[in-house]
Amino acid sequence: MCEAAEKDLYAVLGSSPSDSVQQLRHRYQQLALQYHPDRLGGGSSSEAEFGVKKFLEVDAAWRILSDQSTRRQYDLERREQELKQDWPVDSTVHLEDMTWDQDERVYTYCCRCGGGFNVSEEEVEEEEMQRRRQGDEEEEEHREVVVCCDTCSLSVCVTWPLHRKTRALERKQR
Structure with missing residues (x-):
């Protein structure tokens, strides 16, 4: 594709x-x-x-x-592709610091403009699967994705540990 x-x-x-x-x-x-x-x-x-x-x-x-x-x-x-950009990332946010919305199945983080940065659980899992398929298992300890604010032009780099348990895996283990 x-x-x-x-x-x-x-x-x-x-x-x-x-x-x-x-x-x-x-x-x-x-x-x-x-x-x-x-x-x-x-x-x-x-x-x-x-x-x-x-x-x-x-x-x-x-x-x-x-x-x-x-x-x-x-x-x-x-x-x-849209998230690949030439301007700098405003800051780095750890996935654990984001708020989990169970109903929407999305991680959220408030932007200083009043908007928000949103990352779905599906996007996080897809990033992990894509890196595995590409063989990016080198010595990286974490994964990351750049997310733009839904209101302004700011962007953040959302990062998480390589071997974290996903919400779906946590639910299965309960």
Whole structure:
């Protein structure tokens, strides 16, 4: 899915990340009809070639965004790309210092602007799994992720120990 992360699949479908699967399906169907190779038979070869390319692009975007797990993975990769930034991180916050919201299943930390920094348990677990898959088990003692404030432009680096128990694991052991 690395190639997909380079291209904004939501933009390919002319939609946004907040759109429901039904809205995405509607956009996909419109674009698939517009660019389907069978509908472009009478045009010039460059026009037909563009149509086929566009149709394949739309179809690939739909295949990823229509499935809940691949869409979640794509959204995580997309967010990770968005969080790569050129400006400095305001501070480092330890996961243990963040407040755990059981209902939302998210860690929160208040920003000085009144907004907040939020990290879901799923994001923490995904970061750990991704590092394991990439073989980043070198001598690192901790994991980290950069999180932007939901209100202002500040960002923090959220860090946690490498071998911490996740909330899900703690619940299973009870």
